[in-house]
Amino acid sequence: MTSPRLGADDVREIARLARLDLSDQEIAGFTERLASVLDYVSQIERAEVGAAAGPPEGQPRPWRPDAAVNPQGFDVADRLLAAAPARDGDLVVVPRVLDAE
Amino acid sequence: MMDPFLDTGALARLLAAGEATSRDLTRAALHRAEALSHLAAFLHLDPEGAMDSAAESDRRRSRGEARGPLDGVPVALKDNLVTRGLPTTCASRILAGWIPPYDGTAVSRLKAAGAVVLGKTNLDEFAMGSSTENSAFGPTRNPWDTGRVPGGSSGGSVAAVAAGIVPLALGSETGGSVRQPAALCGVLGLKPTYGRISRSGLVAFASSLDQIGPISRDVEGMAWVLGAIAGPDPLDSTSAPAAVPDYAAGLDAGVAGLRVGLPREYFAEGLDPATRARVETVAEALRDAGATLVDVSLPSSPLGIAAYYVIAPAEASSNLARFDGVRYGPRARDPVDLEDLYVRTRSEGFGDEVKRRIVLGTFVLSAGYQEAYYLKAMAVRRAISADFEAAFSRVDVLLTPTTPGPAFPIGERAGDPLAMYLSDVYTVSVNLAGLPGISVPAGLVDGLPVGAQLIGRAFEEATLLRVAAALERAMPWRDLRPDVAGGGGAA
Numbered sequence: 370m371t372s373p374r375l376g377a378d379d380v381r382e383i384a385r386l387a388r389l390d391l392s393d394q395e396i397a398g399f400t401e402r403l404a405s406v407l408d409y410v411s412q413i414e415r416a417e418v419g420a421a422a423g424p425p426e427g428q429p430r431p432w433r434p435d436a437a438v439n440p441q442g443f444d445v446a447d448r449l450l451a452a453a454p455a456r457d458g459d460l461v462v463v464p465r466v467l468d469a470e
Numbered sequence: 471m472m473d474p475f476l477d478t479g480a481l482a483r484l485l486a487a488g489e490a491t492s493r494d495l496t497r498a499a500l501h502r503a504e505a506l507s508h509l510a511a512f513l514h515l516d517p518e519g520a521m522d523s524a525a526e527s528d529r530r531r532s533r534g535e536a537r538g539p540l541d542g543v544p545v546a547l548k549d550n551l552v553t554r555g556l557p558t559t560c561a562s563r564i565l566a567g568w569i570p571p572y573d574g575t576a577v578s579r580l581k582a583a584g585a586v587v588l589g590k591t592n593l594d595e596f597a598m599g600s601s602t603e604n605s606a607f608g609p610t611r612n613p614w615d616t617g618r619v620p621g622g623s624s625g626g627s628v629a630a631v632a633a634g635i636v637p638l639a640l641g642s643e644t645g646g647s648v649r650q651p652a653a654l655c656g657v658l659g660l661k662p663t664y665g666r667i668s669r670s671g672l673v674a675f676a677s678s679l680d681q682i683g684p685i686s687r688d689v690e691g692m693a694w695v696l697g698a699i700a701g702p703d704p705l706d707s708t709s710a711p712a713a714v715p716d717y718a719a720g721l722d723a724g725v726a727g728l729r730v731g732l733p734r735e736y737f738a739e740g741l742d743p744a745t746r747a748r749v750e751t752v753a754e755a756l757r758d759a760g761a762t763l764v765d766v767s768l769p770s771s772p773l774g775i776a777a778y779y780v781i782a783p784a785e786a787s788s789n790l791a792r793f794d795g796v797r798y799g800p801r802a803r804d805p806v807d808l809e810d811l812y813v814r815t816r817s818e819g820f821g822d823e824v825k826r827r828i829v830l831g832t833f834v835l836s837a838g839y840q841e842a843y844y845l846k847a848m849a850v851r852r853a854i855s856a857d858f859e860a861a862f863s864r865v866d867v868l869l870t871p872t873t874p875g876p877a878f879p880i881g882e883r884a885g886d887p888l889a890m891y892l893s894d895v896y897t898v899s900v901n902l903a904g905l906p907g908i909s910v911p912a913g914l915v916d917g918l919p920v921g922a923q924l925i926g927r928a929f930e931e932a933t934l935l936r937v938a939a940a941l942e943r944a945m946p947w948r949d950l951r952p953d954v955a956g957g958g959g960a961a
Contacts, residue, residue, distance in 0.1 A: 375833070379833075380829060383829050383832050383833050383836065384825075384829055384832075386832055386836075387787060387791075387816075387828045387829060387832040388791075388794070388809075388812045388813050388816050389813065389816055389817050389820070389825055389828065389829070390813045390814065390817040391817070391825070395822070395825070398822075399825070399826055399829060402826060402887050403826065403829065403830060403833075405887070405888050406779060406830065406887055406888055406891075407830075409775075409776060409779070409888055409891075410776045410779050410780055410843070410847075411776075412773065412776050413773055413776045413777055413780070413843075413846050413847055413850050414842060414846060416770070416773050416846070416849075416850055416853075418770065418773075418849045418850050418852070418853035419849060419852065419853060419856075420849060421849060421852045422845050422846075422848035422849040422851070422852055432707075433704060433707055438704065440704065440705060441571075441572050445571060445572065448571030448572070449571050449797070451569075451571070452568060452569060452570070452571055452797070452798045453796070453797050453798065454795060454796075454797075454798070454799065454800060454801035455801065461796060461797060463796055463808055463811065464805050464806070464807050464808050464810075464811055465807075465808075466807075466808050
């Protein structure tokens with residue numbers, strides 16, 4: 370496995386997938402810096418470690434009862450709505466997704 | 471005038487003896503925060519809220535209803551801990567002006583213990599960085615040398631404690647963001663076991679690694695704050711059900727008979743010789759106090775940074791998808807459609823390092839690369855854990871340097887992400903393995919602090935605090951004080 374050479378077009382496409390619009394200048398800088406980071410990171414490909422992957426064993430994975438709780442208080446919906454950048458009554462306003470019929 | 475460098479233990483005794491009020495302490499802390507504003511430790515001070523809390527604390531105490539040693543003590547909170555009614559920005563433009571609708575669990579528990587929240591501290595944007603230079607609101611400065619970084623990402627909280635503004639603060643860790651700045655500013659920084667403290671209300675960066683960590687000038691204060699905020703929480707299913715011991719109870723027990731492992735990979739190439747000498751002094755102090763030093767090996771630890779810079783960005787790219795301009799924070803103006811709203815809000819709101827990590831994380835999770843990068847990194851992570859497990863069958867704690875050297879000049883590594891990442895080379899493996907680690911002041915190198923790191927078995931924070939307390943007695947760091955007496959003035 371060789372480390373891939375990320376080109377400017379790759380970075381632009383990955384950024385698009387991540388909902389980021391980067392300027393040509395940003396793309397150039399990111400491409401160079403990401404290449405040096407990926408070069409360093411690629412040492413894990415050569416690492417002789419077992420196939421077992423995943424978080425360390427022994428970390429807590431407790432289940433909780435499927436009970437309705439409201440530790441934030443009953444006015445939490447109002448407080449959440451108050452933090453939204455655009456609001457109409459009890460709704461958050463966003464640009465139209467479906468065509469108006 | 472009161473000594474601003476009094477630690478939590480000393481302040482708690484003054485309060486209990488009626489020799490100071492919480493209003494005195496809080497007023498002095500606010501005054502000092504203003505006088506030292508050139509450090510840019512704080513993003514937001516809350517003078518009114520703090521003085522109100524202090525007055526309530528004083529009233530409780532006068533009624534004989536003080537809630538414990540932290541009641542009335544001023545504290546600072548990293549600005550990625552959500553606080554009801556107080557701005558929480560994560561040092562990002564994308565959350566500018568956001569007022570959270572609730573307190574995080576650690577915050578509400580600290581308040582319930584009576585601590586007085588002075589304000590919110592600076593950080594690398596979304597805790598992504600090792601120098602606090604990546605803040606959208608400007609870098610925090612090291613109180614020991616304002617031309618140098620305090621470390622990061624909890625640089626504001628650490629600088630506030632190191633400069634004598636507050637005796638205690640909360641930061642957060644993903645790869646060393648409490649221990650590394652604590653070392654570079656000469657204070658104590660603890661990364662508890664993953665799951666020890668609820669992450670509810672800690673803005674997520676990499677959820678399998680993130681953990682809130684206290685910063686303190688004294689071990690006793692550290693024990694108190696950990697005891698106050700640790701423990702299970704129904705709002706975080708990864709919080710551990712394990713009972714919370716009285717961390718302050720065994721601090722005087724000493725280290726006689728304790729086996730201290732020195733992992734040879736942590737004393738190899740890349741470690742500044744003067745820093746190494748300071749850590750060796752710490753090892754000798756432990757040996758003189760009755761501990762046994764043992765040579766151990768953690769062969770996979772040198773892969774820690776490489777694995778971390780796959781796993782952490784991968785999780786970040788997913789966690790930060792929620793910042794899209796719909797529910798909180800500023801929103802791009804006049805979007806033509808929903809996609810445009812997302813893209814422009816994010817592109818205008820996030821800084822360069824955050825964007826880089828989102829791109830990196832999106833890449834390592836993408837089809838064709840996930841196996842080579844993400845799954846391989848998770849296998850390295852497991853190997854790192856296994857190394858620690860093997861070492862802890864032979865020793866009780868591990869002793870390492872916290873960082874490869876002292877604080878570096880502001881700007882020195884800003885254009886070289888890899889050099890910046892490597893300042894966490896001794897701390898990241900602890901996060902990958904989910905273990906507790908503490909950085910203890912180890913003295914000065916050319917007038918700048920460096921730290922020694924103690925690593926323990928999962929949920930054995932009490933052991934780390936006991937060793938730290940033995941070191942506090944053997945090589946006191948109370949007199950490690952930066953010369954910030956002038957207050958304002960500098961840039």
